[in-house]
Structure formats: C-alpha cells, structure tokens
C-alpha cells in the first residue's frame with residue numbers, strides 16, 4: 001500500500017460524501033460515515049471526524065479490518081462505529097465501500113423493524129434480490145449491534161444494505177461510489193414502499209422474473225454502447 005494508493009482512496013471517500021449530500025438521501029442532521037477498503041490489504045479508511053458536508057482527507061483515518069487504528073485521529077462518536085464498517089469487509093471480502101446514514105424513509109422501515117422486500121426493479125438490478133433486511137437493535141456500534149448486523153448479512157447474501165433497527169442504514173458495494181448508489185436505491189425503495197401502502201401495498205417482483213431482469217441488464221452491458229452507423 002503506497003501513500004498514493006491511500007490518497008486515491010481518500011479522494012474517493014471525499015467524493016462519495018459529496019455525492020451523498022447532493023443526492024438528498026441524508027437526514028436533517030446530515031449524520032453519516034463512509035469507508036473504503038484499501039484494495040489488496042486488510043485495512044480500510046473511514047471518515048473519523050468532521051461532517052460529511054465538509055469532508056476532507058485530514059478527517060479520514062486508517063484501520064485494520066479488526067478495527068485497530070493504524071493512522072490518523074478518531075473522534076469519540078466515530079470511534080464508536082468503526083466495527084460496523086469492519087464487519088462488512090470481514091464478511092464480504094468483495095466489498096470496496098460501506099457507508100452509514102439515517103436516510104429518513106429507509107430509517108422509517110428500520111424504526112418499524114420491517115425489512116424492505118424486493119418491490120422495486122432497481123433493487124434487483126443492483127444485486128439486492130434478498131431485499132434489505134433488518135439487523136436487530138443494539139447500542140450504536142456495540143458488539144451486540146455488530147453481531148446483529150453480521151447475522152443479517154450472513155442470512156441475506158444478495159443484498160447491498162442492512163437496516164439498523166431504531167437507528168439507520170448501512171449500505172455497501174464493490175466500490176465507495178457503488179455504496180452511495182446502494183443507499184440511494186434503498187432510500188428510493190423505502191419511499192416507494194411507503195407510498196404504495198396508500199394504494200393497497202407494494203407487490204413483489206415475480207420470482208420467475210428476477211434472473212431475467214439481471215440477464216437483460218448483463219446482456220445490454222456486454223453489448224456496450226450502441227451508435228448509428230455500427
């Protein structure tokens with residue numbers, strides 16, 4: 001891991017914080033934290049102070065996957081939640097980014113203790129065919145909370161997020177930008193699911209269609225950009 005690698009990962013985190021705030025998925029407090037696994041290592045970088053709206057590389061610290069601080073400074077409220085990020089990288093080695101927000105619609109499901117089922121095509125296209133499960137409540141970042149997150153992730157291999165009961169959202173993907181996208185899709189799903197209740201309730205995507213939905217995405221992606229004259 002070179003210092004250029006670390007600087008590049010920090011820049012991705014700063015960009016992701018900006019994208020999150022601009023996407024309007026944040027709660028009024030704009031509380032959140034964002035991490036990136038440093039590729040090819042057992043370490044990750046995490047926002048460890050400041051606010052997401054004004055994130056800088058100086059506010060990002062380096063940790064071992066077990067949560068040990070390797071470099072930088074961590075504010076107490078950030079130190080509480082280090083392992084919430086570490087558990088994602090320990091359980092899902094293919095993940096390159098994780099983030100935590102209190103996105104208000106998704107957090108409404110979290111405080112109701114209700115998972116978000118597969119009701120929205122974007123969930124399927126983003127490999128969240130298990131929907132978004134709920135991890136039972138435990139104090140913020142505690143062993144109880146992290147164990148509950150681990151159980152939810154293990155029981156739902158096809159998801160990009162977990163709702164933290166009475167608290168918020170933990171989203172993850174193969175890149176930090178992907179984790180931002182996952183949080184946005186989870187929040188959209190929650191908005192749509194709640195609105196659909198006024199109309200009698202959301203319907204699930206038919207299970208026979210789920211693989212076809214992904215195959216269609218993949219075949220068009222493989223074909224690449226279509227142009228006139230090709």
Ligand SMILES: [Zn+2]
Nearest residue numbers: 100101167168
């Ligand atoms: Zn939180």
